[in-house]
Amino acid sequence: MKSVLYIKNMVCPRCIMAVQGILDKMGISYTTVNLGEIVLKEELMGEIREDLNDRLEKFGFTIINDRKGQLIEQMKNLVIANVHHSNEGKDIVWADLISNELKLDFKYLSSLFSSVESITFEQYVINQKIERSKELLVYDELTLTEIAYQLNYSSVAYLSSQFKKVTGMTPTQFRKSVVKNRKSLDDV
Template sequence: MSYKVHIKNMVCPRCISAVSNILQELKIPYSSIKLGEVELTKSLSVENKNKFSKALQDIGFSLINDRRSQLIEQMKTLVVDKIYYSSEDLNIKWTDFISEKLRLDYKYLSSLFSSVESITFEQYIINQKIERVKELIVYDELTLSEIAFKLNYSSVAYLSNQFKKVTGMTPTQFKNNRDKNRKSLDEF
């Protein structure tokens, strides 16, 4: 039997490595780690749970104990994983994708997200896409057209309009700006 533990602020492959190191250091057996979640091979004793929680907090993570917070963290993780790390097409319908992955009604999930995070889930997705656009602009390896295609924007104009609405500047202004004002993923 396996036991799932949910962890807040795991947003990148290095986070997985950091949590793996903690588990190995504490000699806590696990079968898998993915963004936001660890599958343990046995339940944690109170002492080990406290040690694990403290070690996670020391590096900016935290255990998620209540179901609502777990769902919200899972929603965030699915978005980050899809936008930043998936090689699959981003041409998806987010409502279907999220409800299918979490096996819950999208209206419920969206309402839960909004009530806790103080922004809509749709705005969270837009913010993540814009941060990804910023990252790709900074890398300077793709044209704006290629970035728009990669992130499933219908046109460069639509991407530019959304970018300006969120950041207050055009992608070109952002590119020419020395202070890139990017947020780390765990700030969302």
């Protein structure tokens, strides 16, 4: 019987590869490994589950056992996948995306997110978009207009306004600065 494990702090393709390596080394059969989620071919019990969790924790991951924590991690992973791992300028309606994927009312999910994470879901999305824009600014391959389009901002001015509100400097100042104050995705 298939079983799904939700994993905290899986934020990139390397995280997926690290988790797959752990599963392979332990001989645990799985169907898929995605951001924040492992679909196992059969349920893990007792010592094997504890051993897996111990090995995951050495890499900074954790099995999430409570339903609310799983929902919040799924919300975060949907944002990360759409902001950091997609190069299209998508017109995303976050409330629709989240409620359709998780099959729950967005107001409930947003309230749950805020109560546990101490920031609103909307602020989390903004923080992720700003981190992605920092990454793109550091690469120095795209113009500010292209970055605004890619991150679905209505204008460069709107991106610049949010960027300054979050970082204290404009995107241009950030690009010119010597110190690039980037955070790892799981710290955002």
